[in-house]
Amino acid sequence: MHRRDYLKLQSLGLAAVVIPQFDGDLTRRFSVERLMGIESTKLFGQENTQLSRRAYKAFNRMKMAAWNDGILIKTVSSYRSYRDQKRIFERKFNAFTKEGDTGQQAIERIIEYSTIPGTSRHHWATDIDIIQAAKPIEGDSLLAEHFAPQGAFFELKEWVDANASDFDFYLVYTNNPNRKGFKYEPWHLSYAPESVPLLKNYLKKEVIKLAYTQQVEGFSFLTPERIERYLDEHVLGINEALLP
Template structure:
């Protein structure tokens, strides 16, 4: 497949993610560009868990603690490689543009309410999880904010996570802070801070525009430098401050 024309008015040189103050978890550990973009063959642990070893071990401890309190943590999503993220992106892009009749950028803005551009997902790192309580009775889509709120089937589970998740170094990524931009509130998405923080530190050093210009997936020809700068600032960096 011929790679699509990608950046309009690019000026790509030097467009790496801006550095921010580093959290105490940050370490000198090096991560490859392939790892950070979800293209490396990394070692994952746990059947149905699929996390890096340290994150896996912390998750198992958190799951055991939740079980004692009557909650059965079910993993909805953990590690996703670049190509899995690409399939999610393209499925939504086709649905919004072809089935719903949206213009390309309108569809892209709709996608990035909850889904990341391939190569930019925290789920590429083996540190992040989407979780629910398998003991709760519910129908339909489970990753819906209202189901974690008062009166929802996961209300009690969310209260438990608010009280206990950080004891195991898992932090909510996309909070309900009204000042936060980017992805919408995701009460199910947690990140293992001791690994995710140094990985984000490494990711901030990448020239994301240049890297994405080498990719070929539906809709990427409509990205502009301005759009990607805003996406980086709002969707990648405007997260729970504990994870920066």
Template sequence: MKKITVISFLLMFQINLFSQTVYNLNALTGRGDLELIGDSYKLQKEAFEAFNAMKDAAAVEGVTIEIVSSYRSFEHQKRIWKRKYKMFISKGLSPRLAIAKIIEYSTIPGTSRHHWGTDIDIIDGSVSKPKNILIEENYFDKGVYSNLKKWMDENSEKFGFYLVYTNNSSRKGFKFEPWHYSFKLLSKPMLVEFKKIDLGNLYTKIELKGYKFLTQEFLEKYNKENIFDINPNLDN
């Protein structure tokens, strides 16, 4: 894809998105009210089309970008939370420590960026899948997805996709995820609206394993470090 085509492609989205700045609670927390397209992996239309343009450009250079996770509903995220919570509790961890282990990589249901239909976890589909797919070493040095990572470093932002959880040593919250990208033109205004949600009030109404330990103090720290301490390009 020629550079001018990429620029025109993104300008088209920027023009279409100027009026789309308000999202309701259901849309922001994975409980509906989002228009999604796709088969196995769903995204909002603009993110879906931008991803396909990026995928086509990468294919020309021998890189096959494959999505392994995109939109996840609240209930999907809740199942992940429940499974991990039970696993850590069964290993003898206290509820507080179990939650601390979960939020190294996984979000509290209702707070995942994957609820927005803007974020993707990706691998290179042209190579054989290792036993563990989404681990850091796969994306560097001689890792199976190192060519994908190099291509994304050089090209992803041209298509509006930005790495979310960077390897900046001063960043707190979720650990480095070299596979997780976000379509900025949609996710940035959604983050603005998400910041207005009172999570303490939200979790008094939701049955969730360990919810009694999601205190106001915990949620304020979680918001600051896990939700908002991201690639600054996605928040300004």
């Protein structure tokens, strides 16, 4: 079944027992360096819009379609390297422990929204965080409240819900109450034809174990059990349309 048909059935409540079939090439192989963001595929686009060639093309088509409907998409973040993610993680770890958190508490707080370096989907050049341009807001733009009915980006949220899958982009961290892991992120989209095979490789190669053994501040507070749960809840706690 085509995944679009599946999602239509799902929205009608009819697809509970149907397993989504991925249309892309699930036999593609990716290096561990690519999966961990240590090495990137060739990036297309500039500044906040840096994606793989195919994802970039699809994103531009989607952006143009949104523009035709009067919605201006603005990109906040796309490809992020391992080094970038490590910097983010360590900065937060230091800030939170300075505020009095124990190492464990700091890690739990970090992984509400940020990933453990080497496990971010942003490492893959397939995922992108978007907001609506020309909608001034104060402070942090990546907050779920801006995408709620009274929020500045609600129009964008509705457009994404209705149209993004036509361009093979899917929300990763949905507001499904049964989902664990990262909180609801109405801004984070993933280009499925590439990110699904990437996730398949990621799991097969057990990249998470490699990520966990890197030298990163705060990692001494991570236990193998916690990493196992992180894999289940954070890495796999995603929109099921994006599972291999």
